[in-house]
Amino acid sequence: MKTEPLPEGVLAQRQEGLYSITPRVALGRITLEQLNIINSVVQEFGLSGVRVTAGQRLKLQGVPADRLHEVIRRLGPVGEFCKYYVQACPGTTACRLAMQDSMAMGTKLEEFLNTLSLPAKVKAGVSGCSMCCSESFVRDIGLVGKKHGWTVVFGGNAGKRVRIGDELAENLDEDEALRVIGAALACYEREAKQRERTARFVERVGIEMVRSSIK
Ligand code: SF4
Structure with missing residues (x-):
């Protein structure tokens, strides 16, 4: 049946x-x-x-x-289903160490990710400063707020085969950061196998393929 x-x-x-x-x-x-x-x-x-x-x-x-x-x-x-989870720290809304507004950035990222259909689960972490309370370096998509803007990290994973994500770009404003993330994910969507997480994808194809897609 x-x-x-x-x-x-x-x-x-x-x-x-x-x-x-x-x-x-x-x-x-x-x-x-x-x-x-x-x-x-x-x-x-x-x-x-x-x-x-x-x-x-x-x-x-x-x-x-x-x-x-x-x-x-x-x-x-x-x-309504929350398709891809985005974790964000309080950033400038509450934390005295914050360099950027991680809640605002996280909201935009969550809305953007929920328009996509990706080959596997994607988790994102948005941290308002380099302390990385949202574990940005071990998420598929990571954002780290610094004095001059956002650093975008790609391909991290905190599962049984831990992988530290690669930095794709830095000193970006919110729209630029979303553009870089969109381009990296388009490459991932096009080239990844079904159910292949970004960490395993980067290990297989190499981060340079992702970097060349964001130019
Ligand atoms: S990552 Fe930075 S801004 Fe965010 S909660 Fe931690 S210390 Fe505060």
Whole structure:
């Protein structure tokens, strides 16, 4: 029997017949309205709980299969899937060490990434200074705020084969940084194998291929 594909952002849990849903709360920012909706859905459907993930997202757990679509409907726009996660530190909105506005940059990057369909999972970390609290050098896309602008890093990974990302460009304003990221990802989308993360892709083809695509 052909099984129906799960909606984006829905994952089968280890326990049979239960699912988790990851609502779109970009950069871990949640409004009061979003919290109220999530809270009422958890109560109304008697869900087992909500977990904050490592990527600053929320996961609603314990959704029974027969109520999955109803829960998604009740979540409304909050239930939109956050395709590629972007982690950002507070930057100039709160941190005294910050050189750049990482929340604003992260918001633009998250919106941009969610328009793409890439060969594998892509994670991004946006840090407002060289302290790199958002672990920018071990993310597929990393941004580091410095005095004269953004440094773009590509191909990092913090998984079982750790890879430090390569710097592609520095001293960029927000639009220039997005252009460089867009060009690097276009190269990745064109040349990578299905499910090949950026770190493994760079190891296979060499960072010079990515660098030449951003010129
Ligand atoms: S990366 Fe820098 S700006 Fe961001 S929270 Fe850490 S110290 Fe502050």
